[in-house]
Amino acid sequence: MTHDAPPPFTDPDLDPAFVFEFEAYDDLDEGQRWSTWLSVEPLCRGPQPRPDWVVTSQAAVDTDLGILKTGKEADAFLLERAVPGSDAVGDSVVLVAKRYRSTEHRTFHRAATYTEGRSVKRSRDERALKRKSTWGKIVAAGEWAVSEWDALKRCWELGLPVPYPVQIDGTEILMEWITYDGETAPRLAQTRPEPALLASYFDQLRDALALMVQHGIVHGDLSAYNILAAGDRLVIIDLPQVVDLVGNPAGMDFLLRDCTNVCTWFQTRGLDVDPGELFGELIAHAF
Known part of the structure; x- marks a missing residue:
């Protein structure tokens, strides 16, 4: 006796146009996460008009591809943002993820000279920065990330030759990967x-x-x-x-x-x- 697979669920009153097949992706591999595009505030996303290669799908997955460059204050990684199983244009892109350090953060050389005239909104954060406490280092990392994000956006909007800023999430900035002949320029x-x-x-x-x-x-x-x-x-x-x-x-x-x-x-x-x-x-x- 054979057992045939049960027929797919059908509802005679349901318009077929509203029926579709889907595949669930509940478990992600190590080094992967769901795209953070929709989890950040709108002001934390890149300026309009956005390049057509920016992946905005909620179904996209971020996959770390390895480190690109290490630095004193931040490390740069390559990150693929792609919709699993899709070959459509605009559903896959490789970005640079620049991640500023927090508690391990080492301040920029002569950082006080660079930050002259800048302000920190919360007095608690300002005191922590001056004391160079653990929280102050976290605040510093965030301040430098925000500073670079703001500079990238402003420069891009002015038409300057800088990478397109895709988004900022905490101390991580995602930006355009500048290449030449398929490799990092x-x-x-x-x-x-x-x-x-x-x-x-x-x-x-x-x-x-x-x-x-x-x-x-x-x-x-x-x-x-x-x-x-x-x-x-x-x-x-x-x-x-x-x-x-x-x-x-x-x-x-x-x-x-x-x-x-x-x-x-x-x-x-x-x-x-x-x-x-x-x-x-x-x-x-x-x-």
Whole structure:
């Protein structure tokens, strides 16, 4: 005697258009989580218009793919956000997850100079920061993450060459993965461009710095190590320490240092550029 599988549930009064098959994904593997896109506040999501590759499906799963770069204050990981079983365009993307440390957080070099003029909303948090207590370290990690998030959003909306900021959740920022030929784009410091491309890189960087100072902001820690070379275009990264050109007493000093750092690298590659000249040109854009 054979036992046939029971027929699927049918209801003669139910419109077939409302019947669909589904597969449950209750158990996720280690290193996976449900997408956090809908669990964060709307203001914690990237600016409009969003690129079409941003995955917003509630069915998406986040999968850690491994570490990309370690740093003193944060580590960068590759993370895939994808809808299981879907091959549709817009249902899968690889992102960079930058995660700031909390209790292990080590403050930025001369952090007080960068944060001049910034405020912490809660007095308890401000006291904890000054005491450098355990809670203060947690607050510091959050403040630096928020600072970079705000800087990424502002720069993206100004049309600057920065990764698109996808979302922020606590001390984790998800952002666009900048690639070249399917691999992580190299840092400018790792490249040896031909003279024509080298000159183009400098022009791009000068234009980006001019746009920043026109809007009163300075990167504050710019060098060939936090600029990516994605083929023939440059992308500026690592923005938590962005300062106000006028509001920060050291704003001009930071701008001059940025000019010196980048010009020194271009000089070592054979391009005749002068940091003082670049600084003067940028100041003319600022006022």
